[in-house]
Amino acid sequence: MDRYEGSSSSPLVLFDGVCNLCHAWVQWIVRHDRRGVFRFAALQSAAAQRSFGDATPLSADSIVLVDERGRHIESEAILRIAHHLGGAWRLLAIARLFPRRLRDAAYRWNARNRYRWFGRQNTCVQPRAELRERFLDADEWPATGATDLPKATRSAASVGFARVLPGFLHRFVLTYFCIYVFPFPIGMLPFTDKLTGAYSGALHRVVAGLANSVFGIHTTWVPSGSGDRTYNYVELLFNLTLALVIAASWTLRARGRPVGSRTAEMVRSYVRYALAAWLFYYGWFKVIPTQMPAPGPDRLLNTIGNTSPMGLLWTLMGSSYPYQIFAGLGEVVATVLLVWRQTALAGSLVATAVLTNVVMLNFCFDVPVKLFSSHLLAMALFLATPHAMRLAAVLLFNLPAQPVPLRPDPIGPLALRRVAWVAQVALIAIIAIAPAFHAVRAAREYGFLAKRSALHGTWAVDSFERGGLTGRENATSVRWVMFGINDLGGGAIQFANGATRQVGVQVNAGMQTMLIRYGDEQQKYHTDILSYVVREPGILDVQGAFEGATVNATLHRLPADWSLLLGRGFHWISEVPFNR
Numbered sequence: 001m002d003r004y005e006g007s008s009s010s011p012l013v014l015f016d017g018v019c020n021l022c023h024a025w026v027q028w029i030v031r032h033d034r035r036g037v038f039r040f041a042a043l044q045s046a047a048a049q050r051s052f053g054d055a056t057p058l059s060a061d062s063i064v065l066v067d068e069r070g071r072h073i074e075s076e077a078i079l080r081i082a083h084h085l086g087g088a089w090r091l092l093a094i095a096r097l098f099p100r101r102l103r104d105a106a107y108r109w110n111a112r113n114r115y116r117w118f119g120r121q122n123t124c125v126q127p128r129a130e131l132r133e134r135f136l137d138a139d140e141w142p143a144t145g146a147t148d149l150p151k152a153t154r155s156a157a158s159v160g161f162a163r164v165l166p167g168f169l170h171r172f173v174l175t176y177f178c179i180y181v182f183p184f185p186i187g188m189l190p191f192t193d194k195l196t197g198a199y200s201g202a203l204h205r206v207v208a209g210l211a212n213s214v215f216g217i218h219t220t221w222v223p224s225g226s227g228d229r230t231y232n233y234v235e236l237l238f239n240l241t242l243a244l245v246i247a248a249s250w251t252l253r254a255r256g257r258p259v260g261s262r263t264a265e266m267v268r269s270y271v272r273y274a275l276a277a278w279l280f281y282y283g284w285f286k287v288i289p290t291q292m293p294a295p296g297p298d299r300l301l302n303t304i305g306n307t308s309p310m311g312l313l314w315t316l317m318g319s320s321y322p323y324q325i326f327a328g329l330g331e332v333v334a335t336v337l338l339v340w341r342q343t344a345l346a347g348s349l350v351a352t353a354v355l356t357n358v359v360m361l362n363f364c365f366d367v368p369v370k371l372f373s374s375h376l377l378a379m380a381l382f383l384a385t386p387h388a389m390r391l392a393a394v395l396l397f398n399l400p401a402q403p404v405p406l407r408p409d410p411i412g413p414l415a416l417r418r419v420a421w422v423a424q425v426a427l428i429a430i431i432a433i434a435p436a437f438h439a440v441r442a443a444r445e446y447g448f449l450a451k452r453s454a455l456h457g458t459w460a461v462d463s464f465e466r467g468g469l470t471g472r473e474n475a476t477s478v479r480w481v482m483f484g485i486n487d488l489g490g491g492a493i494q495f496a497n498g499a500t501r502q503v504g505v506q507v508n509a510g511m512q513t514m515l516i517r518y519g520d521e522q523q524k525y526h527t528d529i530l531s532y533v534v535r536e537p538g539i540l541d542v543q544g545a546f547e548g549a550t551v552n553a554t555l556h557r558l559p560a561d562w563s564l565l566l567g568r569g570f571h572w573i574s575e576v577p578f579n580r
Helices: 020-032 046-052 074-085 087-097 100-118 129-134 156-181 193-215 230-254 261-287 309-318 321-338 341-364 370-395 414-445
Strands: 012-015 039-042 064-067 070-073 457-466 480-485 490-495 500-508 513-519 525-536 539-546 549-557
Touching (some): 012 020, 020 100, 100 156, 100 370, 193 230, 230 370, 261 321, 309 321, 321 341, 341 370, 480 549
Parallel strands (some): 012 039
Antiparallel strands (some): 064 070, 457 480, 457 549, 490 500, 539 549
């Protein structure tokens, strides 16, 4: 077969002969070139030089396609290769909807980093014997290394656009995460609560003023357990706007220069420690299962149909402490890996997997921490993104990944390095120990380590009298059959018609009274007071005014495992599924 020298109608692909990524790309073309129309040559080869003729050769930074329409480089070469492959690959031409400047900028970004991400060979790799006829340089001696070829000229506008836009986006991301994370670690360190309060108060006034002046919305920062309030979305808009302004000013001042590696590394370290702190906090509250407590008597009496999606999720997690502990261990493991530079990539990947599940649960079960959990996931992805191409090299292209050299400690004097090391260890200790301490304290106050009162539990009604009517003389909509009392202040009354009413219950053991708070159909809240007497262990007499009528009831306590949810337990062997 005659060798292609630039005049044949068969398309010629010229590639960097020492680049691992380029070789993977050529192998991909060979596998999908069913008609065998492509010919190949390394840009460093004499055959490639002859194919240029009198034209100016290009650098090894771009793959080159020479066909009947001339010479194509960068993104256009990729699209022309897809066109010659035919079939469904021609659909990639839809990429031409994007401006060529954007496509070429993305290509050049990958080309500049290809050796760092995918590695390189010392010599041009020779083709397999069955493919030698398709390589113009198959008979040449392997080159000793990459040849520095003269670069083709590009327009100043193209170079400027390619430099300014990526730099601006990079600065925007760095700035936004710094704004979002700040004032960490203030607030976690001892004696810094007042500083955190002053900063939060100033921020709240700015966000509330923005909401009122721009959107005409009156919003105040009132803790409610929800992170998805109107205030939080206005704060998000404020942070985005501030990050855009700072990134634009920073980019203009830099005059097109990329972000310094030291600056980017410092921001990543800051975000890394903040993410580790938050994950440790939530991880410990699951490992020491207090974030989702076991379903209390009030929740056990509620029906599935009247349970909110978030309540269903909390019941699921709280009813299985082993699973909750397992979920928390994933967050703790991610944190342990994140705090050290050598294992930060592994930590970011574990955190990404864990937080993806958390974000999906929050969105699918309408848990109002969607903004916060999404930011945590974005932070994990931000930490892993610089290594994305190295991961792709190993996982997708079966190529070796290049190690990332860790920058030496920028602090020169030995004494200062020791002080910095002690400060780092102290911060890690605070991040690790403080959440565990708070989790244990929460478990003792209201979790599984808390001491329960004599009234905590689920009570079945033995006798019931209301307004002079006894037992079944009362309508099923008002006759009690079950009463759940939770030491955390919750309660539930189940009626004979199957309906359940959630109520607030505050027990005064000294006065032997229960304050019952409940809402009506008009969302108005009422408060009644019932007196009680523990006649004997497990037997309770209740009397007083409730819903405008005098109530007298006798109840007996049910065992802790009376419900199927908590009493079913674990079974290694199940002849048939027990699914109710």
